[in-house]
Amino acid sequence: MRWKWLIPAIYIFFLLLPIYWLVNMSLKTNDEILSMFTLWPQDLTFANYKVIFTDASWYSGYINSMIYVSVNVLISVCFALPAAYAFSRYSFVGDKHLFFWLLTNRMAPPAVFALPFFQLYSSIGLFDTHIAVALAHCLFNLPLAVWILEGFMSGIPKEIDETAFVDGYSWPRFFVKIFIPNIASGIGVTAFFCFMFSWVELLLARTLTAVHAKPISAIMTRTVSASGLDWGVLAAAGVLTILPGALVIYFVRNHIAKGFALGRV
Amino acid sequence: MAHITLKDIAHSYTGESDNPYDYALKELNLTWRDGGAYALLGPSGCGKTTLLNIISGLLTPTRGQVLFNDENVTRLPTEQRNIAQIFQFPVIYDTMTVFQNLAFPLKNRGRSKTEIEPRVIELARMLGLEKDLYTKAQHLTADAKQKISLGRGLIRQSVNAILFDEPLTVIDPQMKWELRSQLKYLHKQFGFTMIYVTHDQTEALTFADEVIVMYEGEIVQVGTPEALFERPEHTFVGYFIGSPGMNITPCELQGNRIVIEGHEITLDCTYTDQPSSAKIEVGIRPEYLRLAPPQEKGLPVKIIKIDDIGRHKIARVAVNERIFHVVMPEISAMTGDHASLAFDTAHTNIYVNDHLIAGERP
Amino acid sequence: MIQKQVNQKAWFMVLPVFLLVAFSAVIPLMTVVNYSFQDTFGSNQFFWVGMDWFRDLMHSERFHDAFLRQIAFSSIILAIEIPLGIAIALAMPRKGWGVPVCLISMSLPLLIPWNVVGTIWQIFGRVDIGLLGHSLASMGIDYNYTQDPIAAWITIIVMDVWHWTSLVVLLSYAGLCSIPDAYYQAAKIDGASRIAVFRYIQLPKMQGVLLIAVLLRFMDSFMIYTEPFVITGGGPGNSTTFMSIDLVKMAVGQFDLGPAAAMSLVYFLIILLLSWIFYTVMSNVGEESKNGGA
Numbered sequence: 052m053r054w055k056w057l058i059p060a061i062y063i064f065f066l067l068l069p070i071y072w073l074v075n076m077s078l079k080t081n082d083e084i085l086s087m088f089t090l091w092p093q094d095l096t097f098a099n100y101k102v103i104f105t106d107a108s109w110y111s112g113y114i115n116s117m118i119y120v121s122v123n124v125l126i127s128v129c130f131a132l133p134a135a136y137a138f139s140r141y142s143f144v145g146d147k148h149l150f151f152w153l154l155t156n157r158m159a160p161p162a163v164f165a166l167p168f169f170q171l172y173s174s175i176g177l178f179d180t181h182i183a184v185a186l187a188h189c190l191f192n193l194p195l196a197v198w199i200l201e202g203f204m205s206g207i208p209k210e211i212d213e214t215a216f217v218d219g220y221s222w223p224r225f226f227v228k229i230f231i232p233n234i235a236s237g238i239g240v241t242a243f244f245c246f247m248f249s250w251v252e253l254l255l256a257r258t259l260t261a262v263h264a265k266p267i268s269a270i271m272t273r274t275v276s277a278s279g280l281d282w283g284v285l286a287a288a289g290v291l292t293i294l295p296g297a298l299v300i301y302f303v304r305n306h307i308a309k310g311f312a313l314g315r316v
Numbered sequence: 317m318a319h320i321t322l323k324d325i326a327h328s329y330t331g332e333s334d335n336p337y338d339y340a341l342k343e344l345n346l347t348w349r350d351g352g353a354y355a356l357l358g359p360s361g362c363g364k365t366t367l368l369n370i371i372s373g374l375l376t377p378t379r380g381q382v383l384f385n386d387e388n389v390t391r392l393p394t395e396q397r398n399i400a401q402i403f404q405f406p407v408i409y410d411t412m413t414v415f416q417n418l419a420f421p422l423k424n425r426g427r428s429k430t431e432i433e434p435r436v437i438e439l440a441r442m443l444g445l446e447k448d449l450y451t452k453a454q455h456l457t458a459d460a461k462q463k464i465s466l467g468r469g470l471i472r473q474s475v476n477a478i479l480f481d482e483p484l485t486v487i488d489p490q491m492k493w494e495l496r497s498q499l500k501y502l503h504k505q506f507g508f509t510m511i512y513v514t515h516d517q518t519e520a521l522t523f524a525d526e527v528i529v530m531y532e533g534e535i536v537q538v539g540t541p542e543a544l545f546e547r548p549e550h551t552f553v554g555y556f557i558g559s560p561g562m563n564i565t566p567c568e569l570q571g572n573r574i575v576i577e578g579h580e581i582t583l584d585c586t587y588t589d590q591p592s593s594a595k596i597e598v599g600i601r602p603e604y605l606r607l608a609p610p611q612e613k614g615l616p617v618k619i620i621k622i623d624d625i626g627r628h629k630i631a632r633v634a635v636n637e638r639i640f641h642v643v644m645p646e647i648s649a650m651t652g653d654h655a656s657l658a659f660d661t662a663h664t665n666i667y668v669n670d671h672l673i674a675g676e677r678p
Numbered sequence: 679m680i681q682k683q684v685n686q687k688a689w690f691m692v693l694p695v696f697l698l699v700a701f702s703a704v705i706p707l708m709t710v711v712n713y714s715f716q717d718t719f720g721s722n723q724f725f726w727v728g729m730d731w732f733r734d735l736m737h738s739e740r741f742h743d744a745f746l747r748q749i750a751f752s753s754i755i756l757a758i759e760i761p762l763g764i765a766i767a768l769a770m771p772r773k774g775w776g777v778p779v780c781l782i783s784m785s786l787p788l789l790i791p792w793n794v795v796g797t798i799w800q801i802f803g804r805v806d807i808g809l810l811g812h813s814l815a816s817m818g819i820d821y822n823y824t825q826d827p828i829a830a831w832i833t834i835i836v837m838d839v840w841h842w843t844s845l846v847v848l849l850s851y852a853g854l855c856s857i858p859d860a861y862y863q864a865a866k867i868d869g870a871s872r873i874a875v876f877r878y879i880q881l882p883k884m885q886g887v888l889l890i891a892v893l894l895r896f897m898d899s900f901m902i903y904t905e906p907f908v909i910t911g912g913g914p915g916n917s918t919t920f921m922s923i924d925l926v927k928m929a930v931g932q933f934d935l936g937p938a939a940a941m942s943l944v945y946f947l948i949i950l951l952l953s954w955i956f957y958t959v960m961s962n963v964g965e966e967s968k969n970g971g972a
Binding site: 055056057058059062063065066067068069070072073076084085088090126130131133134136137138140141142143144146149153155156157158159160161162163164165166167168170171186187189190193194197247250251252253254258267268269271282285286289292293295296297299300301304 | 682683684685686687688689691692694695696698699701702703705706707709710765766769770771776778779780781782783784785786787788789790791792793794797798799801802806807808809810812840843844847897900901903904921922923925926929930935938942943945946949950953
Binding site: 395399410 | 858860861864867871874878879883
C-alpha cells in the first residue's frame with residue numbers, strides 16, 4: 052500500500068487540469084489562444100481581467116449574483132432555524148408528512164419550475180429582481196437547510212433546553228443566547244451548502260432575470276453567442292466565478308467534514 | 317502458550333529521540349509468566365495502552381525487543397503473533413451473526429468447517445451466548461457484544477496471551493461483576509496468560525495475581541495486591557491504591573526516629589543517614605493510624621471532619637497545615653475537636669525521593 | 679429513541695417555512711397541472727383537453743427517447759462515480775497535511791457554477807484551443823464532440839465524473855473517518871485480509887452515507903440540464919437531449935405549454951418514484967443485513 056497516495060494524487064490532478072487550462076487561457080491574449088497551442092502563457096496579460104473589472108455589464112453580474120445568493124442564505128437560515136428546532140424537539144400533527152413533503156422539493160427538477168416561476172413572479176411584479184431569484188432558490192435550499200439543521204439540533208441534548216427554562220429563560224432569549232451558539236458549526240455548514248447550491252444554479256436565475264438582476268453566469272452565456280470568440284475574457288470571467296467558492300471552502304474546511312459526517316447534504 | 321519478555325522496551329510516538337520527555341513509555345524490562353493473570357494499573361495517559369499495543373504488535377517499539385518464549389517477535393505483525401486483544405468498546409462485525417463473528421478468526425486462518433463448528437458452539441455455551449448464536453450481533457446488548465469480542469479472543473486455542481484494554485468501561489455495574497467472574501472462570505479453564513489494563517484499582521486487585529502499577533510511562537511497582545497495599549515502593553502507589561490513599565508527609569529522619577512538626581516518633585527499624593538534599597517522607601495507611609483522647613501519648617491533632625461511609629468512618633485531622641486521613645473502625649469515644657494521633661510503627665514506611673527505603677531491624 | 683414532546687404550537691415555528699415553500703412549490707405546480715389539461719392558441723385562450731397531452735406523451739417517441747437516454751446516462755454515472763468515489767476515499771490520507779489539501783481541492787468542482795463547468799469542458803475538449811481535444815487530436819484520435827455522438831456522450835460523462843465524484847468521495851470519507859481504530863486493530867488480531875476488512879467493517883459502516891450519495895447522485899444526474907446544454911446544446915442531433923433539455927426546448931423554445939406541462943408532471947413523478955424505490959431497496963438491504971439470518 053505504499054503507492055496508495057497516488058490514487059488521490061491522480062484524481063486531484065484530473066480535477067485541477069481543466070481548471071488550470073481555464074486559468075492559463077484567461078492570462079493569454081486572444082491571438083495567442085487562437086494562433087498557437089501553448090501550455091502556459093507566452094505573453095502574460097491581465098487585460099482580460101481588466102475588461103471585466105472596468106465594464107459594468109460584466110462586473111454588475113458578480114454583484115447581482117452575490118446579492119441574491121446572500122439574501123437566499125439569509126432567508127434560508129433564518130426561516131429554517133425555528134422550523135428545524137420544532138422538528139427536532141416536538142411532535143405535532145402531520146410533522147412526518149410535512150418533513151417528507153419538504154424533502155420532495157429537493158427532488159424537483161428546476162426545468163419543471165422554470166416557466167411557472169417566470170409567470171408567477173411576472174404576475175406579482177417581482178420579475179428581474181434579486182429577491183425573486185433568492186425566493187426561487189428557497190425551493191430547494193430551505194428544505195435542505197431544515198434537514199441539515201435538524202440533524203445538528205438532534206445532537207444537542209434536550210437537557211440544555213430544560214435547564215435554561217428552569218433558570219427562567221424565555222424561549223426567544225434561550226434560543227438566541229444559548230441554543231444558537233451551541234449549533235454554530237451547524238449553521239456554518241448549512242450556510243455553506245445554501246451558498247453552494249444558490250451560487251451554482253443557473254436555469255432559474257437566468258429565467259427570472261433580464262437586466263437588473265442578471266447573474267454573472269447568465270452574462271457569460273450571452274457573451275459566448277454575441278461576441279462569439281472572445282475566449283480570453285470568457286475564461287477570465289469563469290476563473291472569477293470559481294474564486295468565491297474557493298474562498299468559502301477555505302474558511303469552512305474544518306466544518307465540511309462534520310456536515311458530511313452527518314450524512315445530510 | 318508462552319511466557320513473554322519485554323527487553324529494554326521504550327516507545328516514543330514521535331520516533332527515536334534523546335529527550336526523555338518524548339517517551340510515552342520509558343525504558344522497562346518485564347517478564348510475564350505463562351498462564352499468569354496480570355493487571356496493568358495506572359491513571360489515564362500513563363502508558364498502559366501503549367505497553368499493551370506493543371505486546372500485541374499494533375505498535376512497534378522505538379527501542380528494545382519483545383520475546384515470546386525467547387523468540388524475538390518485535391518485527392512480527394499482529395496476526396502472526398497469536399495474540400488476542402479485547403478493546404474498551406465492543407468490536408463486532410455488524411453484518412455477521414454471532415456464530416459468524418466467533419468463527420471469523422478461525423475462518424481467516426483457513427480452518428475447516430468441521431473444526432470450527434463444534435468449537436464455536438462450545439465456546440458460545442461457556443459464554444452464555446448459545447441462545448443468540450444465529451441472530452445478528454448488531455442487535456445485542458453492550459455486554460453481550462463485549463462477550464462476543466471476548467469470544468473471538470478465546471476461540472483460538474493456541475493464543476499466546478489475551479490482552480484486555482479496559483474491557484468493562486461500557487458495561488453496567490451489575491454486569492461488570494458477572495463478566496469479571498466469568499473471566500476468572502475462563503482463565504482457570506483455559507490457562508491463558510491474561511493481561512488486563514485498567515485504571516480501576518478494585519478491578520485490578522480482584523482480577524489479578526500480580527499487579528503492575530504504571531506512572532508517567534514507568535513501571536513503579538510489580539507485586540501482589542497485598543504487597544501494593546502494605547509496602548508501596550513508590551509514593552504514587554501509596555496514593556493511588558487504597559481509598560483514601562496513603563498519608564504521606566515530609567519528616568526529619570535520624571536513625572530510628574522521625575520528627576513531624578516537632579513531635580518525635582520511634583520506629584521499629586533503623587535507617588542509614590540520607591544526604592541533606594534528599595526529600596524524606598513518611599507514609600502510613602489510614603488503616604494504621606489511630607485516634608486517641610488528647611491526654612494520651614501521640615501527635616496532637618485537630619479534627620476537621622468525620623465522614624461516615626458505612627462500614628467505617630474516615631476522619632480528616634490536621635497538625636498545623638498537614639492533613640491526615642484516619643480510618644476509624646467503630647464509634648470512638650471522641651469528644652471535642654482535639655485528639656492524639658498514634659502511628660502503628662510496624663506499618664510505617666519511609667520514602668526517600670519518592671522511593672521506599674528499607675530499614676534494619678534492631 | 680428519545681420521546682418527543684407533543685406540542686401543536688410547534689406548527690407556528692414551521693409555518694414560515696411551510697408558507698414560503700408552498701408559495702414556491704405549490705402555486706407553480708398548480709400552474710403546471712392546470713396547463714397540462716388545456717391547450718392554447720396564443721394569448722390567454724385556453725380550452726380543456728383532458729388527458730390528451732398525457733396520452734400523446736405516453737406514445738411520443740421523442741419522450742421515450744429522452745427518457746431512455748436519461749436512464750442510460752444516470753446508470754452510467756452511478757456505475758462510475760460510486761465505486762470510484764469509494765476507492766478514492768479509501769486511499770485518502772487520514773491525518774497530516776494531505777487531509778486539508780484533498781478536502782479543499784476535491785470540493786472545488788462542487789462550487790463552480792454549472793454553466794462554467796460546461797464552459798470549462800467545452801473549452802478543454804475543443805480540438806483547436808483545448809488541452810484535451812488538442813492532445814487527442816495530436817495522438818491521431820478522431821475526437822469531436824460537436825459532430826460525433828459517442829464523443830459527445832464520453833465528454834459529458836467525463837465532465838460529470840469530474841464535477842460530482844468528489845461528492846461521493848467526501849461522503850464516503852466522512853463515513854470511513856467515523857470508524858473507530860479499534861475495529862481495524864481487532865481485524866488485525868482476527869487475521870482479517872484487506873478485502874475482509876472492506877467487506878465486513880468499512881462497507882457496513884459506510885452504508886448510511888452511501889445511501890445518501892446514491893440518492894443525491896441519482897436525483898441530480900436525472901435532472902441534469904445546464905452542463906450538457908452548454909457543451910452540446912443537446913446535440914449532435916438529439917443524441918444528448920436529456921429530459922430537462924427536452925422539456926425546456928418544448929416549453930421555452932416552442933412554447934408548447936400543454937405538452938410541456940404534462941411532461942413536467944410525469945418527469946417529477948418518475949423522479950419521486952425512482953428515488954422512493956432506491957430508498958426502499960437500499961434501506962431494506964440494510965435492514966435485512968440487520969434482521970436477516972434469523
